[in-house]
């Protein structure tokens with residue numbers, strides 16, 4: 360199973376993602392510089408977290424114009440799995456592969472904490488390691504994670520089962536207190552129409568080893584490995 364992690368100027372979670380993928384998949388992903396015009400032939404492309412281009416203009420706006428993006432779009436449209444974590448999610452919305460936008464956190468503060476996530480779709484390659492409505496602890500670390508889309512888009516995302524993850528309390532309730540950034544409808548991660556592209560603000564790659572404080576997120580990667588090995 361082959362994977363690639365794209366590195367932009369200002370990415371800072373690519374090593375964590377490489378370590379997570381290597382540890383679960385058993386093979387190291389290829390690191391691809393954003394200036395390359397083509398991606399290698401892989402089953403999974405990851406846009407990692409960080410501060411691409413220093414978050415200037417808008418988070419992810421400049422990275423979305425990188426040379427490698429044309430091939431990311433081509434592969435996503437052809438069905439390759441694409442995962443965007445945090446800044447990667449912001450980049451996916453800027454490209455237009457996912458609808459909506461990530462605005463400044465409602466608190467206007469950077470949040471760095473553990474949150475609870477409820478698995479609201481466990482049929483995608485990314486989430487099939489869980490049962491529906493499992494509650495999973497996961498870290499977040501962002502200044503612009505406040506998911507926004509118009510009401511019609513939100514209704515459509517929900518109607519099509521494309522809200523994969525929501526912020527919740529320990530019991531799975533979608534409370535305002537459990538929402539770290541003000542995201543509409545407690546949305547933490549969404550899928551594209553075909554279910555092969557996932558963007559999420561939390562960082563599952565940082566909660567897979569006991570030394571991370573918990574291993575709740577390992578199942579994300581195990582589920583992906585099962586799906587991709589079956590391809």
Ligand SMILES: NC(=O)CC[C@H](N)C(=O)O
Pocket residue numbers: 407408409410411414418444445446447500501502503504
């Ligand atoms: N950890 C990250 O990827 C941060 C994303 C983005 N730079 C923000 O602060 O919102």
